[in-house]
Each structure stands twice: as structure tokens, then as C-alpha cells.
Amino acid sequence: MAIALGTFVLGVVVGIALPVASSGSGGVEPSGSPSPTGSSAPLADAYDLCNVADTGGEIADEQTTLILDTQGEDDATGVDYTAVVCVLAHLDTPERVTQTMDSTRALDGRVTDSWDSFTASWSYHPNTGLDIVISTP
Numbered sequence: 001m002a003i004a005l006g007t008f009v010l011g012v013v014v015g016i017a018l019p020v021a022s023s024g025s026g027g028v029e030p031s032g033s034p035s036p037t038g039s040s041a042p043l044a045d046a047y048d049l050c051n052v053a054d055t056g057g058e059i060a061d062e063q064t065t066l067i068l069d070t071q072g073e074d075d076a077t078g079v080d081y082t083a084v085v086c087v088l089a090h091l092d093t094p095e096r097v098t099q100t101m102d103s104t105r106a107l108d109g110r111v112t113d114s115w116d117s118f119t120a121s122w123s124y125h126p127n128t129g130l131d132i133v134i135s136t137p
Contacts, residue, residue: 042091042117043136050086055079065135072129084132091118091134101130 039045043066046052047059057079058067068087071078088098097113097120104111104124112121122132 043134046087046090049090050083052079052083052087055083057083061135064137065133068130068132068134070129070131072125072127074127075129078129081130084130087134092116093118093120101132104130 041063044059044063047057047066052059052066052068056069056077059065060067066087068079068084069075070081070084092115094115097115100111100113101122101124104122106123106125108123110121110123112119114120117136118134119136120132120134122130124130
């Protein structure tokens, strides 16, 4: 599975982010990381596994909502794109969703899609970055 978010600066990272693990905090886990299947809190697992807290992500609503707010041109901080790729890979996000994220423009407003037990909504603007909310029932 390839996750491409090239429009959002990941063009160079994508080929490296999924197959290669880094050690220490803030890195991307290997592509062979545990699947959320069977976990009672897959969003919390992805949050922890992908070090989202280190870059400003949030887990909310009793671990049923994951908020990823990447850094835009006007932002001082934001979730690193490698963490976003890690989360999407850990949640087995289908290609149709990642490709739609990759092609989202500011003019598109907020976009929503679902897979398995997840619903994601996101928007993109160069000034504010890619903002993603992923939830489970």
C-alpha cells in the first residue's frame, strides 16, 4: 500500500516514510507495525505508535477521535507529515482516501470519507496546512 500526500510536501518523504523505520521519538514506525484490527482503541494506538503527541496532535472523545493539524505557512507548529503518513498506514486507510486527501485544494472546503469503522474529514489550505479529524463510533 502506498500513501501519497505529495501535494502537501510529502513527495520526497512518501518513498521513505512507510518502508523505513526510524529510532527514537518522532519517527515513523515500520510498515510492518501492528494492525489496529482487534484493538479496542485503534486511534489511541495510532496516536501512540506514530508519536503524534510529540508534534501537537490530539486524541479526544474517550479515544474515539484523533485530530491531526499539520503546519501551514502561517502556523508556528503542527503535526509532522511523516506522523500523518504513519497514522494513515496504521489505520489501513484505502488508496481512494489518501489520493483524495492528496488532491484536496483550499477551494474544496471540508471533505469526508469513511472506511472500515473510521470516518475522516479534512481540509487543506497552504496557510493552515492539512487538518484531519478521524473518528470511530
